[in-house]
Amino acid sequence: MATQLIKGNTAVIIGALYAGCDCFFGYPITPASEILHEASAHFPKVGRKFVQAESEEAAINMVYGAAAAGHRSMTASSGPGISLKQEGISYLAGSELPAVIVDIMRAGPGLGNIGPEQGDYTQVVKGGGHGNFKNIVLAPNSVQEMCDMTIQAFDLSFKYLNPAFVLSDGVLGQMVEPLKFPEKSISPEPDESWAVCGNAETKHNLVSSIFLDFDQLEEFNFQLQEKYDVIQNSEFDYEEYKIKDASIILVSYGISSRICRSAVDVARQDGIEVGLFRPKTLFPFPGKELLELARSRKCTFISVEMSNGQMREDILASIMYSRPVELVNRMGGNIVTLDGVMKKVYEVADREN
Amino acid sequence: MAEKVIKRPDSMYSEFARKGGAAPTATHYCPGCGHGIIHKLIAEAMDELDIQDRSVMISPVGCAVFAYYYFDCGNLQVAHGRAPAVGTGMSRARDDAVVMAYQGDGDLASIGLNETIQTANRGEKVAVFFVNNTVYGMTGGQMAPTTMIGEKTVTCPEGRTAEQAGYPLHMAELLNELKAPVFIERVSVSDIGHIRKAKKAISKALKVQKESKGYAFVEILAACPTNLRQSSEESIRFINNQVEKEFPLKNFRDISDCTVPLFRGASDFSKKSLDNIFNLEKDSSLDSVDTPNFGDIGIKIAGFGGQGVLSMGLMVARAACDEQYHVSWYPSYGPEQRGGTSNCSVVISGEAIGSPIVYEPDILVAFNQPSLEKFASDVKKDGVIIYDSTVGNCDHIIPEGIKSISVPATKIAMDAGSKKGANTAMLGIMLATGRTKLPPEAFNKALDETFINKPKLIPLNKKVLNAAVKWAEKNIK
Structure with a gap:
């Protein structure tokens, strides 16, 4: 048992590290940048991979690449950045890839300001990008939950092969509270039944969201809805x-x-x-x-x-x-x-x- | 001379099951299209380099969106223009993978230009095969970033003009301005002679990947007879006589021989390593426990930026955390920071904390007059206001009946030898009032933790803290 006074944004990265997150890809934006800073400081210390991406789109697509390899990967941003990531999030959902996205909500619309808000509810909870998909969305209200729900988001996103959000805000990101550190760390292994790892075992796997045939795509859409029904019935909290x-x-x-x-x-x-x-x-x-x-x-x-x-x-x-x-x-x-x-x-x- | 059998490379499926349909060995490409040739060259190179198992092919959006029909290796299909970013993620996660991005001109040079340049500039371990046929294919023959001046497309029906659409982008030249790429070449697949040279360049780009040396870029001029309304023969002449003039074929760079392989190393998932990063063994408190009779203490600390307002709040929070209370610290940010004032809220509680923002403080610490004016009227009836005496006589601001203490905080700190210790002096006064219900040891420990990386400041700040406590004993009635 170990407790430290920790800032909310830092707690996200602590959760990510103990959750076995292997890759962090992000782009600076207030008030989420500290997550990027913490990742850049700590990921390399344990050989985890960190890239400051050239854009929010690039960041979410880097996540797509690492997720396609079956690795635990994540990104973090705030409202305007999440808007930009929506294309990639739709592709993640369409390709049934697991990934964690943290949104430290700020005030909008447009550039708005860097103050806290909860105006991303609809764009995150209802899917946001194109198509009939949903994200799993966890809503922490303490520094402890910023850490714990990041871990939980990884578990759920891999359980359902679906993007999972930690939907937070500028206040939670900035505030400091005692954090009880995770009691275990996870050593994840890629699931070779679907991941593309660049090895012989996975060379017949394909990660894709394209279905040319209307009926096939419709069937896939219905399957997605069935998955969301299972999530609805078993994961609410x-x-x-x-x-x-x-x-x-x-x-x-x-x-x-x-x-x-x-x-x-x-x-x-x-x-x-x-x-x-x-x-x-x-x-x-x-x-x-x-x-x-x-x-x-x-x-x-x-x-x-x-x-x-x-x-x-x-x-x-x-x-x-x-x-x-x-x-x-x-x-x-x-x-x-x-x-x-x-x-x-x-x-x-x-x-x- | 050994007999050479021309056969389909192993790295290409013999039947295209993912394509389906009545002709499982025919591609979906139009007659005369360059993609089929290029696919075969890549697959042959994969065979020859024995990298099939390690290979990950990234299909773009465009006519090659279905490249995964054909390549017998790991396959990803990705968003328009994002293949290099996806390749970056894949390569970072899988250090051993041979990552290929296969992209057309719209995908690579228009919507994905940023990803293209930045991935090259980072020197990612990705081979990018850029098929330049000067026109959008799948979307129906629109002008591409590489469409030539005078060339007619659906969206420049009278021919591209510089006035209207600028000039064709020269991607190989553009990327050659960057330091990181290992290999850059432009080739063509217009005819047999050109195809042989193209094969060499493609092989080289993949050899760079096999050897983990970094970024390789091959621009391949290819025909699109369908969208350019050409016969096969016309399309070949068009490439050889016109496109090659605009986009000269050449090797721009090959520094593979003097490039050392780049290995990113394995990830460490052990708990011990993580605990070490956060120094859990030495620097941690016991978990918070519920002490229902303790109640809530709300503290507001306010002043100018640079007066140590936020760090004072953190010191109080540390003291409370060490004593196993629930505690929260929240700094104002945003509009309130304008004008140089800042404040923070600290809540110490025996139970889970509701609002981390203190609306009615039990203790207000004000380092300047604007802070006092702003928050004095919010203080609870039995609360206390501690303010810096340099503010001057503030009796008119203090609400009637509220206890207030004017503290020469800066002087106390200076006398104890610290120029910047006014906030620690205030901390001492707060401790001395007993209002935080936290013992002196907790405050001293908080100072140890606060200055863990500047150990010289620990005795100095403790001296200030003690001086303030003594001042309080003498002056507060």
Whole structure:
């Protein structure tokens, strides 16, 4: 057992190293650059491969190359860079290659600014690039989870041969907390049943996303959807905080969920029964669990997010519009405030009484 | 003289099962197209160099998108223009692989120009076969970056003009400006004589890969009778008489003899090596434990950049971490940093921490007046404000009923021998107030850890810390 005070962005690389990530390819962008810095500092120390790519597109395609070899590879970026990578992410999904992508979200659209935001929800959770694909998306809310979920992202991406995201934000990247280091390190071996390793064992393997025949491509698309169904049913994860008797349920992920946890405590001191439902996976979204909550009691949901309500749409669809879903949001680089959440909580509480 | 049997090379499939269809031994290429010839030359070279098992062929987007139908080796199909980047990833992951990128003019010289140049410039262990037929093929005969002045295509129906579309790109010449490439040659497959020379260049490029020597580039002028609306004979004449004039055939570079092989080494996945990187054996705390009765302590530290605001926060956080409390440190960044002020939030807690941003501090440390003005009114009723006395008389800013301490932090540090230790002095005052509930040993240990790489500063800062504690004992009532 070993604990150190670690910055969120550094924790990503610690997770990657213990997860057996062999190759890091990245391009500088604030506020994700520290991940690149840490990779450049540490990967070569253990013979792991690091390349500062010429562009975000090149970085994701380098990932494609190493992933095609069956190696654990990753890249990290922020909003504008993720937009650029979308082509490559679609190809990864289409070729069923495992890879980890970390998004330290910043404010947009366009160049926006380097402040934190959660406005990449849709482009990451819904696939983003062309075609009928989805990414596995994990949403950490602490430095510990920045590390742990990077490891988990590798495991899931290899389990399902699908790109996996760690969707984080500028606050989590910058903040420092005690990190309990991983207790084991992984020594991965390429899966020679599909990987192209440049050896006799794998020379008949082909990594490709092209299907000329419409019916074959349609069949492949249906197979992908079946895979996503399996992921949906078996990999969803969430955390509940004081939800048991709550009539007001905050739904929030990432840094916003940390503010919400404080809001729950403050509200309960005032005698208002508030709870927090935090999705830890965004795809798969724990929608069934939200629906059960909605059916179990008369309640109001409040989606708390640093975007224009992108997750709120998923909450509404999950609960089949059966309960009101309010929105507390900030954008432009501003963080959701405790006051902002409490104002809405009081408003809803007043209305209900 | 040994009898020479002309046969299909082993590195090319005898039947193209991936292609399917009624003619499993015919390629999908048009009659008169250069790709089939080039494929065969590459496969022959793979046989002769005995590298088939090690080979990874990267198919582009373009007519050769289906190169994987034909090559009996590991195959990747990739996005338009990205083959060199994919090749980089493959080569870095598999040091032994013989990596080939097969690309057309649109793929390599237009949409993938950046990847092309940068991969060459890094000297990646990749052989790039660049098929230049001066026109887009698969997408239907549009102008390519290599289309010649006056040449007609679908998107320059009256012929390419320099005014409208600039000049044809000379890729071999362009790459020859770079230091890293080992081998660069331009060849043609217009006729038998040219094909023989092309074979040599292709073999050489692959030999460079076999020997792990680095980047090799072969530009191959080839015919596209379909899109250039030519007969086979016309297409050969076109290459020999016109294309070769624009793109002269020659070896631009071959430094393979004096290039040493590049081996990138194996990856180390052992836990021990990783633990060493992070110095876990010597530099780690015990894990945080829940101590529910401890409550929460929110600290805000603010001042000008360079006053040690952020590092002071980290020192407090270290002290709390060593004492096994939950703790978070968060620096403001973005707009608030403009104008040179900075601040950080530290939360120390007996339980999992909610917001890492402190809205209502129990302790505010202000190094300058703007910080005091900004945060003083947020401090909790039973909180404390510690500010640097150089700010002057600030009684009007301190909210009524809130305890405040004006500290000559810079003077305390200077008197103890440190010019930059005002933040450590503030740390000492904070310790002395007892408000962090952390013991003096924790603060001293935090200093050890903070200055682990500048050990000379450890005794100096401890001196400042102690001086501040003494000042506090004397001056704080």
